[in-house]
Structures are given as structure tokens and as C-alpha cells.
């Protein structure tokens with residue numbers, strides 16, 4: 184194993200900007216403008232309030248502290264964490280844009296980095312001149328850069344503007360050229376901040392493919408992304424930063440799961456602050472009205488949702504559902520007047536972070552006649568993967584101008600739980616959590632090569648006659 188990069192007890196101390204205490208040019212101008220407008224004392228008190236708040240804050244703080252990790256050659260490592268966790272600071276130190284306050288870094292090879300839009304390129308120079316400038320900074324000869332030039336411009340897709348000063352580029356064009364320069368000038372280590380998200384989706388995919396290619400060639404890639412899906416797809420390893428500390432470093436799936444859990448915990452803390460101590464994420468039963476449950480309608484007074492419950496087949500309400508058991512979602516509606524058409528009861532299912540997993544369409548419709556009705560949706564065993572899911576219960580008329588008759592947001596919040604992993608023979612010894620939102624049990628069969636024609640639709644091979 185060859186180490187590409189080693190970080191030991193890295194720390195970065197930032198001084199809180201004293202300028203915020205009311206001495207900046209901006210503050211002086213604000214005072215002047217306000218004096219002209221006759222609002223001097225108002226402006227003064229605002230600046231003083233700001234200054235007092237700043238005085239109450241610590242004067243300096245550790246944006247990074249005690250961070251240690253190693254990256255091997257050819258690895259792609261994702262760096263994850265909330266806003267302000269220290270991700271960009273770490274990348275800036277590794278790119279030698281800012282020095283660390285303490286600790287040490289060891290880098291083997293040439294580093295190319297793509298940090299925020301605006302760094303690395305000179306605004307007055309053209310795209311072409313910037314490519315040469317960047318190559319020179321990386322220590323390449325003019326001939327070497329010239330040999331790579333067409334590839335870079337081709338990849339970036341900005342050939343038409345290559346002789347225009349980059350200050351006239353859109354941020355997307357800028358990032359296109361900047362990534363192409365970093366990724367084609369033969370770096371040993373490529374460092375990419377969230378900036379790629381500025382590019383369009385097609386370009387992002389192209390960049391991801393290029394980063395994979397680089398690591399296949401033995402180069403190392405470190406990148407920051409708020410998209411856990413991208414980090415999961417792109418990396419085997421991740422570093423999870425929280426408030427400047429390295430919480431964990433290791434297998435990407437474990438870390439993204441941990442990060443997700445922490446995000447959800449944080450959301451829960453905020454909900455408790457908002458709704459009080461009684462607030463609970465889990466919800467197997469509800470009755471309306473409930474201040475914690477939002478209901479939407481385009482047709483007030485037409486339909487009312489009275490409540491509902493998530494129950495096991497024997498009728499027990501349960502917010503924690505074993506993965507191998509069916510669950511019935513039962514919702515009670517009152518249609519208050521005759522309607523032009525029957526209504527369509529649907530259920531939208533979301534994961535913990537609000538990503539839609541699927542929408543369940545019904546077999547039967549709810550009659551458009553006044554009366555009380557019960558809608559029952561059966562969730563089969565082994566449909567959803569282990570995890571937490573939120574269900575919206577909806578009643579719609581998709582032929583009406585405004586379709587929503589009743590939408591109950593977050594009607595049910597259920598947690599699907601794994602049963603006995605060790606005893607589940609269908610896992611064939613695989614003990615780790617299985618990724619993904621769903622866990623359908625599909626028929627996967629095996630037969631001797633050439634026998635495919637003889638396999639019947641049930642997946643069984645007929646006995647030789």
C-alpha cells in the first residue's frame with residue numbers, strides 16, 4: 184500500500200473577524216448614508232448591537248481540530264459534514280492555499296485542486312491563458328500543456344469562449360474549464376470542493392466519470408459533496424467532519440448512514456423545540472384535527488379525513504414494523520357532499536430525508552357520494568428496506584382542475600426493522616445492512632449453461648426426461 188496523503192492532528196484556528204465590530208468601510212458608508220437620510224441614531228444602534236453580539240462571541244475558534252487520516256494512492260475519498268463543519272478549510276490546507284495552525288500533512292505527488300468558483304483563474308486573462316498559467320503553477324512545461332490543451336478544451340465544452348477573459352464566463356462555464364484543467368493536467372491528487380454542483384447534471388456526470396478514470400490510473404481523488412448519493416456512488420471511503428472534528432473515517436456506506444442518522448436527529452431536536460416535549464417522530468395512529476399534522480385541500484368542505492391507523496394483519500397498531508410482516512394502512516374519510524366523480528386514494532412514501540420512495544395507486548376508487556369510507560392499503564412484507572418512512576395519505580380527482588381533495592402530510596411514520604439477520608438464510612451469510620429504500624424478494628434462479636430454454640416461468644428447471 185502506498186500512501187498518497189497523510190494528515191496528522193491537523194488544526195486550523197481562525198480569528199473572528201474584528202471588522203464586524205463596526206469599523207469597516209461598509210459600516211462607515213452605512214453611517215454616512217443613514218446620517219444623510221436622518222437615521223443616524225438608528226444605524227448607530229444597529230452597528231452597536233452587532234458589535235455587542237460579536238463581542239459576546241469567542242475571538243477565535245478552531246475550524247479544524249485533531250484531524251488525522253491517511254489516503255492511499257488510487258482511492259476516492261468523500262468528505263461529508265454539515266455547513267461549517269470544516270470541509271473547505273481542510274481542502275484549502277491540503278491545496279496549500281491556507282496553512283494549518285497545528286499538525287502536519289504529508290503529500291506525495293502533484294496536487295490539482297478545484298475549490299470555490301473564482302480561485303485558481305485570473306479574471307482578466309482568457310481561458311487559454313489561464314490553462315497555461317495553471318499548467319505552469321503545477322510545474323508543467325509549455326510543451327506538456329500544449330499537448331493536453333485540446334483535450335482540456337474539448338472536455339470543458341467552452342471552446343467558443345476560450346479566447347474570452349474568464350471574468351465574462353458564467354459560473355457554470357468557469358467551473359467547466361477549471362475542472363477540465365485540474366483533471367487533465369495529470370495531477371497525482373485531485374481535490375474537488377462542492378463547486379461541481381454549479382455545473383449542469385450532464386457535466387457533473389462527465390466529471391464523475393473522469394474522477395473514476397483518474398483513480399483507475401492510480402491517481403487519488405478527494406472531494407466534498409453534500410449529495411450523499413454521489414459520495415456513495417463515487418467513493419469507497421469517506422471522512423465525516425463535525426464542527427471541525429473528524430467524527431469517523433472509513434467505509435462510505437457506514438458513514439453516510441451515520442451522517443443521515445445525525446441529520447434526522449437534528450431535525451427531531453428542532454421539531455421538539457418547535458412543538459414541545461410531546462413531539463414524537465413515530466406515528467401509527469392519528470386523529471384529526473391535530474396541530475402537528477398538516478392537511479391540504481383545493482376543495483374546502485368537500486372531504487374530511489377523520490384519522491387513521493397503521494396495523495398488523497391482526498389489528499394491532501404498530502409504529503415499528505418487522506420487515507417480514509405485512510402492515511395495513513387504514514384511513515377514515517368523510518365525503519360531505521356528492522361529488523362529480525369518484526376520488527382516487529393514494530399513498531406517497533418518503534424516506535427520512537424526504538426523498539420520495541414511491542407512490543401507491545389504488546385498485547379501487549372512493550365513491551363520490553356523501554358518506555363515511557375506509558381506505559386500506561396493504562404494505563407487503565419485504566417491500567420497504569429497514570429504515571424510517573413517512574406516508575402521506577391523499578384523496579384526489581385527477582380530472583378536476585384542482586386535483587387535491589384531501590392530503591394528510593405525514594399521516595403515518597413507521598420504522599421498518601430487520602428481524603434476525605443471522606437467522607435469515609436468504610442473506611447467505613451477508614450480515615451488513617443492505618442499502619436501498621426497498622427490499623423486494625425477487626426470484627433469482629440458476630441453471631446449467633444452455634438450459635435456459637428449458638427453464639419454465641416459475642424459474643424451475645424441468646427434470647430431464
Ligand SMILES: Nc1ncnc2c1ncn2[C@@H]1O[C@H](COP(=O)(O)OP(=O)(O)OP(=O)(O)O)[C@@H](O)[C@H]1O
Nearest residue numbers: 197198199246264265266267268269270271272273
Ligand atoms: N477565512 C476565515 N476566517 C474566519 N473564519 C472562517 C474562514 N474560513 C472559514 N471560516 C469558518 O470556519 C468554519 C468552517 O468553514 P468551512 O468553509 O471549512 O466549512 P464547510 O464544511 O466547507 O462548510 P460548507 O458546507 O458550508 O461549505 C466556519 O465556521 C467558517 O465560518
